[in-house]
Structure formats: C-alpha cells, structure tokens
Amino acid sequence: NAGVTQTPKFQVLKTGQSMTLQCAQDMNHNSMYWYRQDPGMGLRLIYYSASEGTTDKGEVPNGYNVSRLNKREFSLRLESAAPSQTSVYFCASNKYPKESSGNTIYFGEGSWLTVV
Amino acid sequence: KNQVEQSPQSLIILEGKNCTLQCNYTVSPFSNLRWYKQDTGRGPVSLTIMTFSENTKSNGRYTATLDADTKQSSLHITASQLSDSASYICVVSATAGNMLTFGGGTRLMVKP
Numbered sequence: 686n687a688g689v690t691q692t693p694k695f696q697v698l699k700t701g702q703s704m705t706l707q708c709a710q711d712m713n714h715n716s717m718y719w720y721r722q723d724p725g726m727g728l729r730l731i732y733y734s735a736s737e738g739t740t741d742k743g744e745v746p747n748g749y750n751v752s753r754l755n756k757r758e759f760s761l762r763l764e765s766a767a768p769s770q771t772s773v774y775f776c777a778s779n780k781y782p783k784e785s786s787g788n789t790i791y792f793g794e795g796s797w798l799t800v801v
Numbered sequence: 802k803n804q805v806e807q808s809p810q811s812l813i814i815l816e817g818k819n820c821t822l823q824c825n826y827t828v829s830p831f832s833n834l835r836w837y838k839q840d841t842g843r844g845p846v847s848l849t850i851m852t853f854s855e856n857t858k859s860n861g862r863y864t865a866t867l868d869a870d871t872k873q874s875s876l877h878i879t880a881s882q883l884s885d886s887a888s889y890i891c892v893v894s895a896t897a898g899n900m901l902t903f904g905g906g907t908r909l910m911v912k913p
Contacts, residue, residue: 689844727805727890727903728845744900775844790835790901792844 687711691776691793698766698800706761706796708776716779717759718743718790719751721772728775734759766800773797803828805893805904813910818881822907824874824891836865836876837890839906845890848876881911 691708698704710717715736720728720743730743734753748770750762759778763770776793805826814820826834833852837845849858849865851874858865862879878885891904 725905727905729903730900777844789847789850792846794844795842 689776689778689791689793691774691796693796694794695797696799698763698798700767700800702766703762703764704766704798705763706774706776706798707758708760708793709758710776710778710791711757712778712780712791713756714778714780714791715756716781717753718777719749719759719761720775720777721745722775722795723772731761731774763798766798768800771798771800803893803895803902805891805902807889807891807904807907809907810905811908811910813912814881816881816883816911816913820878820881820909822876822878822889822891822909824876824893824904826872826874826891826893826902826904828872828893828895828902830896831869831872832894832896834865834867834874835892835894835901836863836874837892839888839890841887848889878909883911883913885909886911 689710718733719731722728729745732751734740737756740751752760774796777790779790780788808823835850836848839845848860848863851858851867864877867874888906888908890906892901894901
C-alpha cells in the first residue's frame, strides 16, 4: 500500500518550458488535491478534484492546469513555467468529497520544482 | 479573511523535555482543526483531527487541545525524542466551502 505517489521528486525547468507532475493514490479515495508550499507560508491549494471527472480551482490556480485521468490519478501541468512557480508541490487525497470534512487527508512526498 | 497563526516560528528543546506549540485561528464558521507533522523533505502526516465539540485529543506523546470560544489550539509534546524534530502545521477548515487554511508551521528541533 503505497498511499499517495507523486513524480518526479525533483525537476529543474527553464522559463517557458512545460511539464506535468503526476500523482496517483491507491486508497480508493474520491478527492484529490494539488498544493504548493513556499518558505514561511502555509500550504496553498492550487486545484482539487472532488470526484472522478470534476476539477475546481483553489486559492492559487493561475498558471496551472489539472486532469483527473481516472479515480487513481490526478496530474498538474505547468504550460509555460515561470520563476514564481519555483516551489514544493504536494499531491493529497481523502475519502470524501469535501476537504473540510473531518476525514484524514494523506499527502505525497512532494515534488521540488525549480524554474530558472 | 480566514487566517491561522502559529507560534513560535521555531523552537529548540533538549531531548526528554516537554513543549507546547500554539495555534490561533480566525476561520469561521469552524468545522475542524488538524495538526500535521512534516519531516524535512517529506509530506505532512496527520497527528490529530478535532471537531467543535472536542476539547482534547491524544496520539501517543502528542496531545492537542482546542478552545473554540477563544479560537485557540495547542499541541503538547511529552518527553520529546530526536525523531520529534520536524515542522508542525495547524490546519483549520470551515463548514462552508472546500478549502482548508494552513498555518505557516512551527519548526521544532530536539537536541540530545
């Protein structure tokens, strides 16, 4: 049981390049999320998917797109990377549709992205 | 605007000592409050979840308290171990909407 798995772990991009962060969970969870974590700041929600086939914007969606490929997989795409997108990205999942419900959210190990 | 403030930002204690981390929030209407532990270079891992009606919840040497009236929570760590060195994140969710509000975390270092 791997939990939440995200790839790649580390990536360096040049400004303007595109890339996709992959995320998969094996817990049969309905909801999946992408966050970014910047130094000294709390995690901020980029996009989420309450269920297969649906996606919604979070607090900081600009510059990103997402795809809920199936129940297991939720990818995050940077179409034209900018230095402001240098951050640590975390994928997460939980069982029920609402992030605010009292069920545990499980996080992946993080993806360190540097845009130069 | 919903906010979660944690204090102190960082803390150094000796192995075996106790410590208490603080979390103040302005999230409304309140649904639940969580504490997460995040080791360096890893993802956050859940420690506790408390709803409005819960005052205290324990997970081993970790005990979280909640005062919904003053909108404060604390995380008490008993008999600290070197493995407790990590960032501790307070997360609060409102009953409306889908977004959690994360605190900036307290970085704890336990020294031998």
